[in-house]
Amino acid sequence: DSGVTQTPKHLITATGQRVTLRCSPRSGDLSVYWYQQSLDQGLQFLIQYYNGEERAKGNILERFSAQQFPDLHSELNLSSLELGDSALYFCASSASAENYGYTFGSGTRLTVV
Amino acid sequence: QQQVKQSPQSLIVQKGGISIINCAYENTAFDYFPWYQQFPGKGPALLIAIRPDVSEKKEGRFTISFNKSAKQFSLHIMDSQPGDSATYFCAAWGSKTSYDKVIFGPGTSLSVIP
Numbered sequence: 001d002s003g004v005t006q007t008p009k010h011l012i013t014a015t016g017q018r019v020t021l022r023c024s025p026r027s028g029d030l031s032v033y034w035y036q037q038s039l040d041q042g043l044q045f046l047i048q049y050y051n052g053e054e055r056a057k058g059n060i061l062e063r064f065s066a067q068q069f070p071d072l073h074s075e076l077n078l079s080s081l082e083l084g085d086s087a088l089y090f091c092a093s094s095a096s097a098e099n100y101g102y103t104f105g106s107g108t109r110l111t112v113v
Numbered sequence: 114q115q116q117v118k119q120s121p122q123s124l125i126v127q128k129g130g131i132s133i134i135n136c137a138y139e140n141t142a143f144d145y146f147p148w149y150q151q152f153p154g155k156g157p158a159l160l161i162a163i164r165p166d167v168s169e170k171k172e173g174r175f176t177i178s179f180n181k182s183a184k185q186f187s188l189h190i191m192d193s194q195p196g197d198s199a200t201y202f203c204a205a206w207g208s209k210t211s212y213d214k215v216i217f218g219p220g221t222s223l224s225v226i227p
Contacts, residue, residue: 042202058214101147102215104155106156
């Protein structure tokens with residue numbers, strides 16, 4: 001157990017729907033990162049939050065949004081889902097905003113049908 | 114400039130052999146070059162990392178070699194074992210870049226056969 005908890009582990013939903021992925025960072029970590037992993041795209045950075053504030057944004061679609069709550073857990077919201085959104089979504093955390101050593105969760109496998 | 118290139122895409126090595134994975138980068142502002150290991154069904158886990166002012170770092174059977182002038186670095190796994198079978202990601206991170214997040218290479222799937 002890495003200490004980073006992601007729920008749910010698996011999610012199957014239809015096109016056009018909206019889902020929420022949840023991440024609880026490792027105890028004491030203030031920074032949360034979301035990555036999308038697909039077979040042909042590798043690990044793509046989506047967004048980073050540090051202590052509740054958005055810190056950096058990657059190739060995150062406008063249909064996707066995220067937030068980090070006062071208790072430091074984070075949620076990634078995916079809406080108007082398309083078949084191409086099917087992927088593994090990983091959350092990672094680190095103690096500070098300036099740290100290359102991430103602790104990853106086990107991911108949420110999203111399947112859009 | 115944010116891209117990290119990695120090769121080969123997949124690698125098959127016999128038990129006891131040496132596994133070598135190569136990476137290259139463009140942005141000289143990167144401060145650390147970590148390697149992550151990912152087993153099926155798990156998230157990536159930090160394996161080893163090197164700063165650009167060091168030419169080599171060794172931890173057990175894992176060694177990173179770094180060539181700053183060529184902007185290339187590589188992971189060597191000595192005496193490869195079936196338990197090393199996993200996907201390996203090289204990565205880059207910079208404290209002074211405009212994006213303090215880890216940039217990952219596309220990954221190398223390593224299979225160590227008995």
